[in-house]
Amino acid sequence: MEIKKLLQCMKNPIKSQIVLSLYQHPVLTPQELLELNDSISQATLYRTLKKMEEEEILEVASKTQKRGAIEKSYKLAESMLNFGNSVISLNDGDAYAKMFSDFVTELLVEFDNYSKQEPINIAEDGSGFSAVPIYATTDELAVYGKEIKKILEPAFKRTNPEQDLHTFATIITPPGKEKK
Secondary structure (H helix, E strand, O other): OOHHHHHHHHHOHHHHHHHHHHHHOOOEOHHHHHHHOOOOOHHHHHHHHHHHHHOOOEEEEEEEEEOOEEEEEEEEOHHHHOHHHHHHHHOOHHHHHHHHHHHHHHHHHHHHHHHOOOOOOHHHHOOOOOOOOOOOOHHHHHHHHHHHHHHHHHHHOOOOOOOOOOOOOOOOOOOOOOOO
């Protein structure tokens, strides 16, 4: 799949939400997608799923007969799963900057939506952000990333109804030029 096509997909907020949901949950039905993304109307979701299937961004994982209709379950196309690796292997700075911009934009939208809710309680809602400067080699960064993922893995699935869905995002900035 072309990088430009994928970047166009990530520019679209509805498609981005669907892609992010499928990164978190590898196979989802339209109903499950609606439950995870309650800001998307049913008609818009179905239209967008059809378009994303035509664009080969999504694949049908399975079809199930439900009350006289066929319900599809969707998953990300293999090319979407390898998109980040494609950008890295091509060493495409423009595509990488666009990916980062879309990533940060999604986070800004989440924070904006949250801040407009009434009432909010920042401390009790579990919201926050921080940055910590660290010294590390790229190999050490990879190890830290794997360790963080291992720590967070139990939280990838809801295990009790009191749990709310949060986004835990990490950003590793490129090294700056510094004096040693």
